Amino acid sequence: MTPTDARNRTGRPARTAAASGPASPSWLVAALPAAVLVAFAALVAAGAFSGAFTAFASFTDPGAVVRWGAPVATVVTELSVAVTVGALALAAFVLPQGPLVDRALGVAGVAAGLWTLAALVQLVLRFSWSTYLPLDAEGFGPTLMEYVSTITVGRTYLGIVVVAAVTAALALLVRGPVGALTTLALPLVALGMQSSTGHAAGAASHDLAVSALFLHLGGAALWIGGLAVIALIGVRHAATPDVISRYSGIALWCFLAVAVSGLVSAWVRIGSLDKLNTDYGVLLIVKVALLVVLGGLGWLHRTTVVARLASPTTTRNAAIGLFWRLAAVEVGVMGAVSGVAVALGSTAPPVSEEVADSTPAEIVTGHPLPPEPTLARWFTEFQWDVILAFACAAALVVYVGWTVRLRRRGDAWPVGRTIAWCLGIVVLFWATNGGAATYGHVLFSAHMVQHMVLAMVVPLFLVLAAPVTLLVRAVPARKDGSRGPREWVLTLVHSAWGRFMAHPVVAAVLFAGGMIVFYFTPLFELALDTYAGHLWMVAHFTLVGYLFANALIGVDPGPSRPGYPLRLVLLFATMAFHAFFGVALTSGTALLVPEWFGLLGRPWGPSAIEDQQKGGAVAWGIGELPTLLLAVGVAISWTRSDAREARRTDRKAERDGDAELEAYNAMLAEKAEQTRRTEG
Structure with a gap:
């Protein structure tokens, strides 16, 4: 197009549809x-x-x-x-x-x-x-x-x-x-x-x-x-x-x-x-x-x-x-x-923001005492957490959106991984907003259920979903030097700090030893008494559980995974530690955070110390099932790894005429000949 073509009959530059927007902030003005x-x-x-100009009339x-x-x-x-x-x-x-x-x-x-x-x-x-x-x-x-x-x-x-x-x-x-x-x-x-x-x-x-x-x-x-x-x-x-x-x-x-x-x-x-x-x-x-x-x-x-x-x-x-x-x-x-x-x-709400005649539970926890727990109420009672609920919804939308993006460009993504992610996020939502969260504030045993679900059940599903692998495949790399989610995650995964935290031994120590540090230090009280501490607890247990499970059965990049025998050793060592921790709580007579669990005024359920001992049994019992599932996962991965190695060896033998076996047989024959000559 010539300069003349780009002008209209008045001699002014042609105004294309793309250039119709104003070049000054008049729209903003x-x-x-x-x-x-x-x-x-x-x-x-x-x-x-109505009362804005008389706010100080009586003061x-x-x-x-x-x-x-x-x-x-x-x-x-x-x-x-x-x-x-x-x-x-x-x-x-x-x-x-x-x-x-x-x-x-x-x-x-x-x-x-x-x-x-x-x-x-x-x-x-x-x-x-x-x-x-x-x-x-x-x-x-x-x-x-x-x-x-x-x-x-x-x-x-x-x-x-x-x-x-x-x-x-x-x-x-x-x-x-x-x-x-x-x-x-x-x-x-x-x-x-x-x-x-x-x-x-x-x-x-x-x-x-x-x-x-x-x-x-x-x-x-x-x-x-x-x-x-x-x-x-x-x-x-x-x-x-x-x-x-x-x-x-x-x-x-x-x-x-x-x-x-x-x-x-x-x-x-x-x-x-x-x-x-x-x-x-x-x-x-x-x-x-x-x-x-x-x-x-x-x-x-x-x-x-x-x-x-x-x-x-x-x-x-x-x-x-x-x-x-x-x-x-x-x-x-x-x-x-x-x-x-x-x-x-600026409008008076129907519900007063002031709390009158607070119950002991409201004074201590900031929440009304929930009704006595039943099996149904574990799934019908809710104590909403806006941040964590929003995060769970966002996690579902983003993961499913990435899988749709892959399918639109013709790439496959296993449906089982998507199902695992959805199940993990649903369980995470229940643990942070449902019955576990509702009763976890007033019963130590319920809190232990929440802990075990966050540390052992949710991470198992999330690891099977391989979110980092999906991120790398679905989100394109940026070419302008900026850092998006893909760049930040890969930077963290491949950093020295990330490799250290994801090391199987370190992850196992954090996974098992973290319970002692958490429950027998002021961290437990901080997680109960402050919202920031509660968020930290949820993030810590979920992340540490993910690191440990990913080191054992995961496919996401990050840890330098040891051999399968050492993985089983680490797994059974943590199982033994969970059992020891559970027994210590079950037989203990000193109440943890007595100014919290001892002052709730519950008219139902066991006493605080009996409930704590029940929580020890929960830690011992509930923790065993996910650990056994992890052991089964390690065994299956071990079997599949051996099968893949066997298939790889067979394909190599077909390509080179089993040169490796021929070389091995030749070496044995040569040694036998050397032995015969020596003896002769």
Whole structure:
């Protein structure tokens, strides 16, 4: 095509469909007031402003600086956290190594510095707001120091400030995706700390509220921050088809996380279906409808933009314009969802967030005491964990999606492995949300059932599913130097640390010895008393069980597997250790964590020490069956290995005329001849 052909009759450059997007952020400028209007309309509909200007009518006014400064500091804090998380996540998972990663880390450092200052200001203003103590009041400083040193909430807010400062320093010092991923753990810790101070911190739904709030904050921060960072580090260089496509996938998961966690938080406040006819219930219905519509429209628009960005006819200016259009739609969706969320937060829920006349079980565990366990209730009672339930659903979707991807390109994947993965994830969901989780908080024996299932049953299914092998086959390698799930998993598997942890002897020691360290140190109490400790327990036992089972019968890459006789030795050694551990608990008379299991006030079931001894029998009995299954698996693998070796030897003999056997017979004949000559 000549330059003349590329112009229309007016002499101006032809405007192709691919180049129709604006090259400036006008779409985003239009979307911002639209999002604000949606939020304002939701607030008005909910009557959120009915008492907003009389909040201090019956209390001492802490002053205009606190009144106006606290909300501003909160907004700045949340935005700076989002940019910090988004920058570190993009540097670790999305951007190609080089200048863009360096820019993202620089943005993360600056944002974390702003986060530190804003969080410090927020701490001071929030203290003044909660105590109605003006900033210039006599004794404000000493009282504030007492607040951050003796009060749990104050210590938490001060800890967030410290974490933010350390994040700022590390983000400016580290380089590359590894440094970004390492630093990313810090703001996630801060979000976890913030979640523990959120809704219903002392209510019976504490753990559910904490997990939902963490998922909500993390998803929103990554969603908003990722979009902002692409714009901040340079749209012209960062808005490439690969980067936008990767961010789009992350944004979709973030939207789902925000939607699910928001609805769960609202359900905690509504309690039952008959409360849907209240003002709060109507807003909840509106929020669900908006989430479905906006999520669907956002996904359709995003896929269209990504496809057009990947088109070879799309010019660079058109790509920039498409990014701004994508950003505008994302901001619109965020604004609409946030508006309804704010309206919900400003409306009195049907269920009070305060717990009156708490039972001993609620005081100790944060949950009502479940009914006496029966066989049916082990499968009908649930204690929901939003993070782990969401992770289980995501694991099913991702694994099945990878198998579908393989089949579409003509590659086979054994159906049995897919079934094994689905069974393993379903059992994991039951162990972390079903009867094992419900009764594991109040019965040591039930906790031991949960432990054994996490460490010995779930890993057996997951190992048979070979997820790492599927990942390597289904996910293409990246060519631009960035690191996706494939690159990170293979880097970990082939690293010195990964090989050490996956070594069969190390895995066996962690698998068996970890129980002693866990149950006879404060780690057990930490896992019972804190949500973070509980998550660590689930992750630790499942991962250690996977490493051990994979070293024995797995096909995934990683460990340097020993010979089959040594595998059986390791297996039976761990079986003996489990038996020893079970006998020690069965015959023990000292109650583990007595301030927990001894103060629940259960009107049913055996005493705490009798239940603990029963838990020892569970550890001894339940642990034997998976171990025997592993032994059968090792024996089968051994037999198949011998059969494969025999077939390989036969094929080699057919190719070379059994040259190896002929050479061996010739050697024997030569030695016999030498012997005959010597004797002669």
